[in-house]
Amino acid sequence: MALGPRTRILPLAVAATAVAAAVSLVLAIGQTEQPFVVAGFCLLALVASALRSVHTERPVELVSVVLAAVYVVAGPAAAVVVAAVGSLAQARAPIIKRVFNSAQRIVSAAAAAVVYAALNGPVGDEVFHRVPDAIIAVTAATFALLLVNALLLTMILGLERGRHAVAEFLRHVVRTTAVPLLGYGLLGLSMAVIWLGGLNIFAAFLILGPLVVARWALSQYAAERRAQSATLRAFIQLIEVKDLYTRGHSERVSAGVGLLGRQLALSEDRQNALEHAGLLHDVGKVGVPTSIIQKPGRLDDSEMDAIRLHPARGVELIGNIPFLEEVKSAVLHHHEKYDGTGYPAGLSGVNIPYFARIIGIVDAFDCLTSTRSYRPARGVEETLAILEQDKRSHFDPELVDAFVQVIRAQGWQAAEVVQPAPDASVQFSIDHDDLSLGEGGGASGSAAGPG
Amino acid sequence: MTGLADTDRISTRNLGSGVVILVAGAAVGLAAFLITVRHGISEWSFAVTFGGLIAIGEMVQFNVYGNRNRAPIATSAALGYAMLRGPALSPPDIAQIITVVGVATMIGVVPRAVAGLQWDVVVSARRVMSVACAAIVFTAVIPVSEGWNGSWRQSMPIILAMLLGVLAAGVTDALIGAGQATERYNRPFPAALRDELVILGQIGMAMGIGAVLLAAGTSLVGLWAPPLVVVPLLLTQFAFRRFASAQRTYRTTVRSMARSTEIAGFSSPGQNARTATLAVAIGNDLGLTPARMEALEYAALLSGVGQLALADPSPGGASLLRTREERQRAAEIGASVIERSGVLDHVAEIVRHSNDPYRHGRANNANIPVESGIVNVALAYEQLVGEGSGQSPDKAMESIGLGIGAEYDPVVVESLRRIVGRGFRF
Numbered sequence: 022m023a024l025g026p027r028t029r030i031l032p033l034a035v036a037a038t039a040v041a042a043a044v045s046l047v048l049a050i051g052q053t054e055q056p057f058v059v060a061g062f063c064l065l066a067l068v069a070s071a072l073r074s075v076h077t078e079r080p081v082e083l084v085s086v087v088l089a090a091v092y093v094v095a096g097p098a099a100a101v102v103v104a105a106v107g108s109l110a111q112a113r114a115p116i117i118k119r120v121f122n123s124a125q126r127i128v129s130a131a132a133a134a135v136v137y138a139a140l141n142g143p144v145g146d147e148v149f150h151r152v153p154d155a156i157i158a159v160t161a162a163t164f165a166l167l168l169v170n171a172l173l174l175t176m177i178l179g180l181e182r183g184r185h186a187v188a189e190f191l192r193h194v195v196r197t198t199a200v201p202l203l204g205y206g207l208l209g210l211s212m213a214v215i216w217l218g219g220l221n222i223f224a225a226f227l228i229l230g231p232l233v234v235a236r237w238a239l240s241q242y243a244a245e246r247r248a249q250s251a252t253l254r255a256f257i258q259l260i261e262v263k264d265l266y267t268r269g270h271s272e273r274v275s276a277g278v279g280l281l282g283r284q285l286a287l288s289e290d291r292q293n294a295l296e297h298a299g300l301l302h303d304v305g306k307v308g309v310p311t312s313i314i315q316k317p318g319r320l321d322d323s324e325m326d327a328i329r330l331h332p333a334r335g336v337e338l339i340g341n342i343p344f345l346e347e348v349k350s351a352v353l354h355h356h357e358k359y360d361g362t363g364y365p366a367g368l369s370g371v372n373i374p375y376f377a378r379i380i381g382i383v384d385a386f387d388c389l390t391s392t393r394s395y396r397p398a399r400g401v402e403e404t405l406a407i408l409e410q411d412k413r414s415h416f417d418p419e420l421v422d423a424f425v426q427v428i429r430a431q432g433w434q435a436a437e438v439v440q441p442a443p444d445a446s447v448q449f450s451i452d453h454d455d456l457s458l459g460e461g462g463g464a465s466g467s468a469a470g471p472g
Numbered sequence: 473m474t475g476l477a478d479t480d481r482i483s484t485r486n487l488g489s490g491v492v493i494l495v496a497g498a499a500v501g502l503a504a505f506l507i508t509v510r511h512g513i514s515e516w517s518f519a520v521t522f523g524g525l526i527a528i529g530e531m532v533q534f535n536v537y538g539n540r541n542r543a544p545i546a547t548s549a550a551l552g553y554a555m556l557r558g559p560a561l562s563p564p565d566i567a568q569i570i571t572v573v574g575v576a577t578m579i580g581v582v583p584r585a586v587a588g589l590q591w592d593v594v595v596s597a598r599r600v601m602s603v604a605c606a607a608i609v610f611t612a613v614i615p616v617s618e619g620w621n622g623s624w625r626q627s628m629p630i631i632l633a634m635l636l637g638v639l640a641a642g643v644t645d646a647l648i649g650a651g652q653a654t655e656r657y658n659r660p661f662p663a664a665l666r667d668e669l670v671i672l673g674q675i676g677m678a679m680g681i682g683a684v685l686l687a688a689g690t691s692l693v694g695l696w697a698p699p700l701v702v703v704p705l706l707l708t709q710f711a712f713r714r715f716a717s718a719q720r721t722y723r724t725t726v727r728s729m730a731r732s733t734e735i736a737g738f739s740s741p742g743q744n745a746r747t748a749t750l751a752v753a754i755g756n757d758l759g760l761t762p763a764r765m766e767a768l769e770y771a772a773l774l775s776g777v778g779q780l781a782l783a784d785p786s787p788g789g790a791s792l793l794r795t796r797e798e799r800q801r802a803a804e805i806g807a808s809v810i811e812r813s814g815v816l817d818h819v820a821e822i823v824r825h826s827n828d829p830y831r832h833g834r835a836n837n838a839n840i841p842v843e844s845g846i847v848n849v850a851l852a853y854e855q856l857v858g859e860g861s862g863q864s865p866d867k868a869m870e871s872i873g874l875g876i877g878a879e880y881d882p883v884v885v886e887s888l889r890r891i892v893g894r895g896f897r898f
Contacts, residue, residue: 146622152696204703211689211700218620218692219627227685231704234678238711245718248815249725255813256729259805262781307780308735338732342724343717 031180035121038173042105042124045131049101059099061222062091066107072233085166085202086228088130089159089209094216096144097134097162104130125173133166146217155210163206171195193289208232253300260307267303269436270387275299276434277383278376281420284427290345295376297344298351302380305335305352317394329364332356351376355384358415371417378417382408382424385415391436401433489655490594493648497574497597500604504570513568515561518553521695523576525549525702530580532709533591536675536716541592543599544712545705546580547679549698550599551641552686554607555634558619560694565616569607574600598648602641610637620691634687638680642672658894663759670762678708730773738779746858746898748772750888751843751850753896757887758842764818768843771822775847778806778823799827822847830881845881849888852880858898865892 053059069083084107091100108123142158143151171191178186208228216224257271278299282292306314309331313324320328335352354368354377361369363381373381389404399407405425412421513519529546536542550573556563564572577596584591613633620627646668653664682705689697730744751772755765779802807824810816818841825833825844834840849872856868863871869892876882 149693152693156696156700201707204707207700208703211685211697211703214692214697214700215685215688217622218688219622219624220631220688221624223628223631227681227688228704230681231678231685231708234674235704235707235711237674238708238715242711242715242718245715245722248813249718249722251813251815252722252725252729255809256732256777258812259777259780259809260732304732305735307732308737310737334735338735339728342728343721 028180031177032117034176034180035117035124038124038128039120042127042131045101046105046127049098049131049134052098053095053102055095055099058095059091059102062087062095062099062103063106065222065225066103067110069229070107070110072229083205083229083232084126085163086205086209086212086232087225088133088166089163089206090212090216090224090228091209092134092137092142092159092162093144093148093155093210093213097137097142100134100137101127101130121177125170125177128173129166129169132169133162136165137162148214148217152214155213156207159206159210160203163203163209167199167202250297253297257300257304260304267391270391271300271303273387273434273436274302274380274383277387277424278379280427280431281379281383281424284423291347294345294348295351295379298348298376299380299383301335301339301348302352302355302384303331303335304338305331305333307338308334329356332365347374347376350374351380353377355380357381359417360414362414373417378420382416382420386424386428386433387436390433398435401428401435405429489652493594493601493652494597497600501570501574501600504567504604505574507567508571511565511567513571514564517695518556518561518690519564519568519572521698522549522553523572523579525698526553526573526576527580529709530577530596531583533584533595534713534716535590536712536719541590541595542675542712543580543595544675544679544682544709545702546577547599548682548686548705550577550603551606551638551680551683552690554603555610555637555683555687557614557616557630557687557691559621560691563616566604566607566611570600570604573603594652598645601648602645605644606637606641609640610634613637620688631684631688634684635680638683642676642680645676646672657756658753658891659756660759663761667762675708675712678712682708726770726773729777733776733779736780739776740859743854743858744773744776747775747847747850747854749898750853750891750896751846753891754846754850754884754887755843757891758846758883760843764843767816767818767822768846770816770819771826771843772847772850774806774810774819775803775823775826775851776806777809778802778804781805781809796827796829803827826851829879831878834881835877842881842883845884849880849884853888854898865896 065087066084069087072083084104087107088100088104091103105123105127108126111119111122114122137158140158140161141154142162143155148155174190175187178190212224212228215227216222218224220227254272258268261268261271275296276299279292279296282295287295309327313320313327316324332353332355336349339352340349351374354363354366354374357363357366357368357373357377358381359370359373359378361367363373386404386408389399389407390401392398405428408416408421409425412418526546526549529543529549533541533543533546553564553572554569577599581591581593581596610633613636614630618626618630620630646665649668650661650665653659653667654661657664659667682701685704686698686701689701727745730748733739733744734741748769752765752769755768760768782798782802782805803823803826807820810823811820822841822843825840826847828834828840828844828848830845830848834842834845852872852875853868856863856871857865869889872880872885872888876885
């Protein structure tokens with residue numbers, strides 16, 4: 022395994038970073054003047070680091086604002102010292118991690134300092150007359166800081182956790198935070214201007230105040246989002262109370278489409294939307310009379326029609342919620358079939374919305390792997406075989422392949438067996454999602470099962 | 473959509489005291505405009521830059537806290553323009569400040585009006601007034617001849633005066649806002665003022681500090697400052713927009729969930745929304761805090777969801793026809809489901825006791841929230857007056873009055889009587 026050599030290189034890489042940091046720090050201390058100003062900035066950097074650690078966001082955020090101000094007010098060398106002091110405020114972690122974190126922050130700041138000096142960025146009152154130069158130099162320095170920071174973190178993540186972690190880091194952390202962080206550099210410049218304008222350390226309050234409020238608003242945003250998901254989940258459970266056998270079905274479909282969505286590398290927004298659609302796909306069943314849902318035996322035509330209405334009922338219910346449009350179309354069309362024999366619109370092929378095709382597969386899969394009153398649960402492998410057999414008539418073949426692949430790789434947490442065992446006395450209480458009831462292992466024509 | 477949201481939409485049509493604010497704002501603006509026309513505009517480039525920021529900020533205003541629109545960038549830019557000093561420019565006088573803010577605000581509102589987006593002319597008039605206050609306070613403390621000179625002794629008084637000016641603007645706005653809330657939603661004035669001041673401490677602080685930053689930076693380095701300082705303003709705007717949209721999403725989610733009882737046939741169309749509208753009106757009348765108002769609205773909307781777990785709907789959705797045991801059981805189921813979400817504990821508590829008669833509930837148990845009593849009364853009144861049942865409000869008040877102290881909380885019934893007396897209709 023590649024794990025062996027990688028883990029052996031890890032301490033070496035940390036040590037090398039630490040040595041580079043120590044050298045930069047010593048060089049920087051030699052060139053630092055204005056001890057009181059630097060002390061003030063050190064204090065700010067500590068506060069900024071401490072503020073950051075409450076959330077699990079990128080470590081350089083608020084500190085990069087402070088550092089950008091230091092270049093302008095006290096010179097690039099001082100920024101390295103400030104970075105070193107600021108890095109002392111860290112979340113609890115093993116000593117090797119803390120050493121590396123401090124070292125990488127010093128090295129990044131040093132790289133930025135070199136860039137700032139090389140571009141001859143203004144230091145002190147000079148800035149009032151050379152604002153454009155300051156903007157260029159601060160932006161370039163912040164860019165260098167981010168670049169070195171990202172490179173060092175990539176290196177260490179690669180050594181510690183492998184390529185997958187690096188890809189995750191680049192995709193989720195670097196890509197989403199790079200642009201705002203460049204903006205933070207300019208914020209640091211504003212702080213420097215006001216600091217030099219006579220306000221000194223109080224300039225920090227003006228800068229950090231709005232940032233803290235913005236952070237608060239973003240945390241509220243996250244809280245509202247969580248609240249929405251939690252509320253939807255609770256509500257879905259309430260609807261599923263009606264039918265013992267489908268309990269947990271929506272949650273499992275949501276999890277299943279989540280797996281498939283990640284396999285298909287959807288964007289963050291669409292991934293969330295897909296999971297919501299999976300959770301809500303049967304929400305319209307609330308409009309189907311309980312007596313029909315729980316009816317033992319075959320349903321007559323009017324009862325079937327009531328069941329066929331549930332996708333439209335679902336859209337009626339969630340229509341006002343500002344989800345992505347894809348969520349609504351998925352709820353409406355999750356019973357369409359690839360060959361055009363589904364309901365409500367009889368769409369076929371790629372005319373069926375993408376999310377609806379995804380949900381159709383997972384929906385059928387979860388139904389087959391769950392117990393029904395008229396039959397026991399099927400095994401995962403057996404069910405995958407049914408899906409593959411039906412993949413041309415019912416499903417999007419490519420999506421079925423992807424789903425089979427992801428389930429074989431990651432496994433499936435099937436419905437728990439606390440559900441009542443199949444009851445021989447019940448003749449035919451049929452789940453509308455059930456595929457196993459048509460000819461040849463899959464329903465056709467009048468939809469999956471009679472539903 | 474119910475309650476607050478509906479009242480919002482008609483806010484531009486149904487002005488009330490808004491007319492006074494509008495006239496006052498227009499008068500101040502017109503006077504300033506005439507003075508400025510006579511004296512001419514000084515420092516055009518600054519006027520145009522700040523005017524542009526205000527107009528853009530006005531265009532991208534949004535609704536947060538569910539009650540009115542905010543435009544953080546426009547507010548910061550307007551307040552910032554009111555507090556400029558040397559050395560980078562010779563500062564504008566008060567008339568010019570008001571003129572620039574007024575004209576820019578109007579320019580910014582036009583595209584919104586054309587596009588049919590929500591906008592509120594009263595909010596714009598309020599901005600003109602509060603900026604005038606800030607300009608007057610700031611100029612009174614720091615004369616136009618003073619400016620930044622890099623010394624600590626000079627800068628601190630300027631900054632403190634700026635904060636004072638911003639505070640004056642904020643308090644003016646809060647007072648007007650509270651007055652409007654009192655008029656529009658019949659909230660008691662102290663409660664409305666308290667809510668406005670809480671908001672002032674959140675988004676208001678961010679806007680005010682943004683203004684100080686903008687003014688200080690521009691005074692020091694001229695027009696290079698706005699592009700630099702716009703970063704935190706954008707950040708604030710972005711953060712609050714997302715917060716606002718998540719809030720809206722959550723509200724509509726709860727409303728949609730509430731409609732499920734209608735789709736399932738447990739309640740008549742619009743019944744939950746009507747009950748919630750009335751509950752919100754009572755809550756406003758009693759001056760509950762915004763957090764409790766929100767919980768109350770959700771509880772009123774969701775009070776019936778427990779029925780979904782019962783086998784079949786009662787005819788016409790009239791839950792008064794059921795036995796008390798059945799209703800209490802449904803409330804209990806609903807409460808436990810709401811509780812399971814983990815984020816609506818207070819709502820669950822309200823729903824749990826929403827069918828308890830006053831005498832066996834709140835009269836003897838101070839832990840039961842008054843909101844439960846509100847929902848109980850709102851449900852009963854809606855049953856009697858709401859669509860289809862069609863009793864007259866007086867008749868309904870009469871039958872509810874019979875239940876005072878036994879079935880219904882006297883405080884809530886008193887409040888309902890006031891609301892109905894003011895002409896409340898579904």
